[in-house]
Amino acid sequence: MDRQVYMYSKVIDVCRMQVAFEDFEECSVFYKKLINLFRQMNYQEFHSDEFKRYETEIEELLSQKVQA
Amino acid sequence: MAQAFQRIYTRLEGITKATVALNAQRVMNDELATVDGRLAQVVKISGDRVTLQVFGGTEGIPTNSEVVFWGEAPSLNVGDELSGRFFNAYGLPIDGGPEVAGEHREIGGPSVNPYKRMQPSQLIPTGIAGIDLNNTLVSGQKIPFFADPDQPYNPVMATVALRADVDKIILAGMGLTNDDYLFFRKSFENAGKLSKIISFVNTTDDPPVERLLIPDMALTAAEYFAVEKNEKVLVLLTDMTLYADALSIVSNRMDQIPSKDSMPGSLYSDLAKIYEKAVLLPTGGSITIIAVTTLSGGDITHAIPDNTGYITEGQLFLRYDTDTGKVIVDPFRSLSRLKQLVIGKQTREDHNQVMNTAIRLYADAADAKTKLENGFDLSDYDLRALDFAKEYSLKLLSIDVNINVTQMLERAWELFAKYFTREEVSIREDLIEKYWPNQA
Numbered sequence: 001m002d003r004q005v006y007m008y009s010k011v012i013d014v015c016r017m018q019v020a021f022e023d024f025e026e027c028s029v030f031y032k033k034l035i036n037l038f039r040q041m042n043y044q045e046f047h048s049d050e051f052k053r054y055e056t057e058i059e060e061l062l063s064q065k066v067q068a
Numbered sequence: 069m070a071q072a073f074q075r076i077y078t079r080l081e082g083i084t085k086a087t088v089a090l091n092a093q094r095v096m097n098d099e100l101a102t103v104d105g106r107l108a109q110v111v112k113i114s115g116d117r118v119t120l121q122v123f124g125g126t127e128g129i130p131t132n133s134e135v136v137f138w139g140e141a142p143s144l145n146v147g148d149e150l151s152g153r154f155f156n157a158y159g160l161p162i163d164g165g166p167e168v169a170g171e172h173r174e175i176g177g178p179s180v181n182p183y184k185r186m187q188p189s190q191l192i193p194t195g196i197a198g199i200d201l202n203n204t205l206v207s208g209q210k211i212p213f214f215a216d217p218d219q220p221y222n223p224v225m226a227t228v229a230l231r232a233d234v235d236k237i238i239l240a241g242m243g244l245t246n247d248d249y250l251f252f253r254k255s256f257e258n259a260g261k262l263s264k265i266i267s268f269v270n271t272t273d274d275p276p277v278e279r280l281l282i283p284d285m286a287l288t289a290a291e292y293f294a295v296e297k298n299e300k301v302l303v304l305l306t307d308m309t310l311y312a313d314a315l316s317i318v319s320n321r322m323d324q325i326p327s328k329d330s331m332p333g334s335l336y337s338d339l340a341k342i343y344e345k346a347v348l349l350p351t352g353g354s355i356t357i358i359a360v361t362t363l364s365g366g367d368i369t370h371a372i373p374d375n376t377g378y379i380t381e382g383q384l385f386l387r388y389d390t391d392t393g394k395v396i397v398d399p400f401r402s403l404s405r406l407k408q409l410v411i412g413k414q415t416r417e418d419h420n421q422v423m424n425t426a427i428r429l430y431a432d433a434a435d436a437k438t439k440l441e442n443g444f445d446l447s448d449y450d451l452r453a454l455d456f457a458k459e460y461s462l463k464l465l466s467i468d469v470n471i472n473v474t475q476m477l478e479r480a481w482e483l484f485a486k487y488f489t490r491e492e493v494s495i496r497e498d499l500i501e502k503y504w505p506n507q508a
Contacts, residue, residue, distance in 0.1 A: 028447055036491040043496045 003046045010058075011038070019065045034061060077135045082119075083126050086277060086321035090135060091116045098141040098176065104133035107158070109142065111322065121318055123157075123278045144285055145170040146292040151236070154253065154267045157278040159285050162269065173292070175284035179344040186348040191410040192302070192356060195231045195470040196224075198397025201480070202423055202465075203384055203404035204411055205356070207234075207300055208348030211404060212308065212359040212376055214368060215386040219395055221360045222248050224386065224467050225304050226255045228358060229265070231470070235299035239267040240286035242279040243310035246271055276314045283311065283342045287355070290345070294353035305342070305359035312339070312372045329371040336375045343379045368401075381405040389461050396465035399427045400434075415473045418503055421495045422480045426460060429488065433457030449492070456487040481505055 014034070021027040041054035075094070080103075082089035088103055095118050099110045103122050106129070112119035122129070144159040147170025154163040159175075161167060188208035193200055205211065215221040222244075229237045239252060249271055256265045268286045270279040286303055293299040305311075312331060319332035327333040348354045359380075361373050368374065377383060385401035388394075411419045434457070436450035446454075463469065463479055471479070484493045485505045493500070 024447060028449055032449070032489075033491050036494045039494045040497055 006046075007038075007042070010055075014062065017062065017066050021065075030061075030065060034058065037061065074139060075137045077137075078132055080129070080131045080133055080135070083129060083131065084321050084323070085126060086318055087111065087119050087121050088126060088129065088133075088135070089117060089119045092118045092135070092137065095137055096141070100138045100140060100142055102134075102136045102138075104129045108135075111318065119322065121277060121322075124275045125277075141174045141176070142281055142284070143172055143174045144288045146173050146289060147171060150266045150289055150292075151264060152262045152266070154269060155285065157268065157270045157274065157281040157285065159268070171292075173288055175281070175288040176341075177288070177291070179341070180347045180349070184350070186350050187409065188348045188354075188406050189409055190300075190348075190354070191414045191473075192232050192234070193473065194228045195472070196227065196397065196467055197464040197469050197471065197476045197479075198399070198402070198467065199228070199384060199404075200473050201419075201476040202399050202427065203382065203397065203402045204407040204415070205358075205404060206406040206409055207354040207356050208346055209382075209404070209406050210343040210346035210357040210359075210380045211382050211384060212361045212373075212380055213384045213386055214361055214363055214373055214401075216366060217362045219386045219388065220467075221362070221386060222251060222306060223255075224395075225306055225358065225360060226252055227467070227470075229302060229304055230255065230259045230261060232302050233300075234302040234356070235264065235297075236290070236293045236301045237261075237265045238286045238290050238301060238303045239265065239269070240282045240303060240305045241267065241269040241271075242282050242305070242307060242314075243276065244269055244271050244306070246273070276310070277318055279311055279314050280318070287342065287345045290355045294347070294349060294355045295351075298349070298351045298353040300353070301355050303345075303355060303357045305357060307360045307362050308339070308342075308376065309360075309362045309372050327371065331371040335371055336378070339375055340379045343376075382407075386467070389465070391458055392461045392466070394461060394466040394468070396461055397467065399430055399465065416477055418477060418495070418499045419473070421499055422477050425484070425493055425495055426464070426480050429453060429484075429493075430457050430460055452487045456483055459483055459486075477503075 037054050037058045041051055044051040077090055077092050080088045080090050093116060095110055097110055101108045101120055103120060106122050106124045108120040108122040110118055111121045145168040147168055149168045153165055156162050188206040190207040192205040192207055199205060213221050249269055256262045266289055268282050270282050283305055290301045290303050294301045315338055316331050324332060343357060346355050346357045361376050363373060364370060382403040382405040385398040386395055387398040389396045433453040436446055436453050440446055460483055481503050482505055490500050
């Protein structure tokens, strides 16, 4: 349950972010990458090193696109 | 037949199209009788009032006909000599061979106590990827094919039967056309596997009501081999819709109040009595049931598929794929509820992820197709998904594919690599590293 709440809040955070793209293809590639990272994170044990690694990768990816 | 216990009556008091009624004593449920020389079975007893269902119909039977009760319910002589033989609904040979002189057993007995059963755990490979990859069959499972009447469900059944790794295959053919009957017979003979196949056949030339005996005959033989010989037995029931139609004929002619779709109110119990014979025994023997339920215009809400779905452990849905011109096992509407008992345990570690990913990508293609049909622009991903779906359908979903599970997995990986990036496939990274094809 803790894990579900944790992951759900992460997804909600992503939904609330303001992002801008040049075109649909760029948007599609970005979100496919993001979805893959979330899936990879889901495959790992909760709070394990691998889990945290994917979490960091998600944050890095988002930081490149999120508008202030 | 049990001549010593015969009782004879000569006064019929009610005759309908399928039944006769008379007053008689010491009659038992399901007992066989002859009415004016025609085979009949007791279907109702109320005090001394006995109703008999006459299998060949009652036309021309006078009220003073001779009714002879046999003192026994329908039965089958079971023994190893059943192998390779063809029988009718009464368990009598129709292949010109001698009668089987085995142990005499009443058909339609109770199913195995659930407490005494083992959880199914052995994979039954069929070579068809739509089954082995996406809807893996397990010994002791009961599962039907849902198909429209014009689809090749009998050839698919024959293919499954001939490829399955089992000790005995028992065909219960209900309302088979002569072509179907000859097809099964030739397929089994040509494959050289006739010795492990036993067939009980009711063709369209036989009275429809007779087909009510076919599943019980087949399952009595199956129980003999599974329980006494500890063998893996596969029972093929085709077509259960015609069986249910025969139930409704009898029910309607007995003036019972019909339930949904003119089916008898007891339809669920009648079907469950058959399907619940599927079992994995602790001694190693098993009865696996694969049935066919033909649909009317693909309507799965009809009482027959609807009730069947509540009893069986999933269904395999055959569909004509207009994009490839192939009959496929539809991944969206098919399900084997027991597949998780063997996937990744008796198959390769990546089976579960590959199966789910392929179906997700196939679903993306279905979305893209909807976009296309509604005049929306397609993205590069949509176009790749559509191409993937076509090749996935041809190389994996089509029923004419015949490869083992590992080859199916390899083929799926090849398609993933051909049409998608690793990120789009989204399979666990360690599996990607291990199985992603090296492209030159």
